[in-house]
Every structure is written in structure tokens, then in C-alpha cells.
Amino acid sequence: MELLAKQLAAAMPTLRAPRVWLGMLNEAMDRFEIDSTARVAAFIALIARESNECRSLEEDLRYPAEALMHKWPERFPTMAAAQPYERNPEKLANLVYANRWGNGPPESCDGYRFRGRGLIRITGRANYASVGDALGIDLVGQPESLLEPRNAALSAAWFWKTRGLNGRAAIGELRLGDVPAQLQPQGAPTALFSAAVGVSFPVGEQ
Numbered sequence: 260m261e262l263l264a265k266q267l268a269a270a271m272p273t274l275r276a277p278r279v280w281l282g283m284l285n286e287a288m289d290r291f292e293i294d295s296t297a298r299v300a301a302f303i304a305l306i307a308r309e310s311n312e313c314r315s316l317e318e319d320l321r322y323p324a325e326a327l328m329h330k331w332p333e334r335f336p337t338m339a340a341a342q343p344y345e346r347n348p349e350k351l352a353n354l355v356y357a358n359r360w361g362n363g364p365p366e367s368c369d370g371y372r373f374r375g376r377g378l379i380r381i382t383g384r385a386n387y388a389s390v391g392d393a394l395g396i397d398l399v400g401q402p403e404s405l406l407e408p409r410n411a412a413l414s415a416a417w418f419w420k421t422r423g424l425n426g427r428a429a430i431g432e433l434r435l436g437d438v439p440a441q442l443q444p445q446g447a448p449t450a451l452f453s454a455a456v457g458v459s460f461p462v463g464e465q
Contacts, residue, residue: 260299261285270303271312280313283409287416291425298425306378306415316406318375318382320348331355348374361385376405378415389421390414 262285267277274280284303288294293302310316322330324341334355335341344351349371356362356370360383363369375382381390384399391398394413404410419425 260294260296262288262299262303267303271307273314274312275314280408280412283412286409287412290413291416291420293416293419293425301424302416302419305419309380310378310411313378313408316376316378316408316411318380320351320374321346322351327351356383359383361388373402376402377411377418379418381405381414381418390417393417393421 262281264277264281267274267281267284271277288299288302293299306313322345324335324338324345327335327341327344328338335344344354349368352371352374353365353368354370356374357365357367360373361369362373362384369384373382373384373387381387387398387402387405390405394410394417396404396410398404405414
């Protein structure tokens with residue numbers, strides 16, 4: 260199934276440069292077999308939510324102290340523990356992403372170097388390496404390449420396929436429990452896209 264301009268506009272009404280993104284998304288979906296109405300609807304709904312309709316290609320780590328305590332209560336149990344990391348993306352990423360997903364310790368600065376980028380936030384040295392190998396680009400040496408729209412689209416489709424979501428996206432089969440919690444779509448973009456392509460995607464079901 261090829262995504263049409265009117266469908267993308269319905270799914271992402273605030274999208275900038277829709278015709279540019281249309282070509283990149285169709286290329287990515289074709290390459291990674293996101294090729295049925297249900298698969299396309301679910302995939303587009305997820306990236307609409309995760310990337311603020313393709314307007315944000317990098318995670319925002321400028322958290323206030325209260326938000327840090329809520330998101331990482333074990334790391335930031337008190338306001339005093341959270342305040343040194345408040346609205347300090349580099350320091351925060353180097354702490355919370357240390358020794359995960361192939362990253363080194365905090366002093367390696369891997370956490371910030373390999374922070375979440377792309378339409379679906381690719382995070383961690385090992386994931387950057389895997390995406391880079393799949394796409395034929397050096398993302399470990401040049402992690403900022405994930406901010407390029409074509410790479411952002413391809414990496415999102417790679418993530419979708421390699422996490423087994425193609426196989427669960429048939430109508431009535433995909434449930435939000437199959438999708439990583441941080442990628443679960445909110446109702447608005449999902450409903451908009453479902454209406455545009457004429458399918459029913461199960462918003463809110465587990």
C-alpha cells in the first residue's frame with residue numbers, strides 16, 4: 260500500500276513539507292514491508308505521536324526537577340537529587356542512559372551522544388550501530404545523521420519491523436501492549452489516520 264498525500268495530511272495536519280515526507284515515508288515503508296492498510300495506519304499513528312507529526316527528530320531532555328522525580332523515581336527520590344540535573348540534557352542523558360543499550364559509563368558521554376533521535380527515538384550505542392548496519396551508514400561515528408529526514412524515516416521503519424510489529428498490525432490483532440510504552444499512540448493521530456484510510460485501529464486496547 261502506498262501512502263497518499265491526503266492520507267498523510269489527515270494523519271498529521273500540522274506536518275511541515277508534507278510532500279517531502281511523503282516520499283521518504285513511502286520509501287521506508289516499502290523497504291521494511293509496512294505494506295498493508297493496517298500496518299501503514301498503525302505505523303503512521305506511532306510516528307505522528309512520537310515525533311510530534313515529524314516536527315521533532317530528537318528527544319527533549321530539558322526536564323524540570325519535579326518531572327525527573329516522576330519519570331525516574333529511583334534515581335531522583337528527592338528534590339535535592341533531581342535539581343543538579345534539571346534542564347541539563349547532557350548531564351541527565353549521561354546518567355540515565357549509562358551502561359544501557361551498549362553505552363559506556365557516565366564519563367564516556369555515550370548517553371548524550373546516543374540520545375534518542377529519529378521519528379521513533381533510536382537510543383543507545385548498540386541500537387545506533389544496528390540501524391547503521393541496516394541502512395549502510397556510520398551512525399556510531401556520526402550519530403547526528405539520524406536527524407536527516409530520510410534516515411529518520413528509514414530508522415523508524417527498521418525499528419518497527421525488527422521489533423516484530425508488522426506481524427501484529429493486522430486489523431484487530433495489534434494491541435498497545437505489543438508496542439513499547441513510550442511509543443504507544445494517543446487517540447487523536449490514530450483516530451485521524453484510521454478515518455483517512457478507512458480502517459479501525461484499536462485505540463486504548465491492551
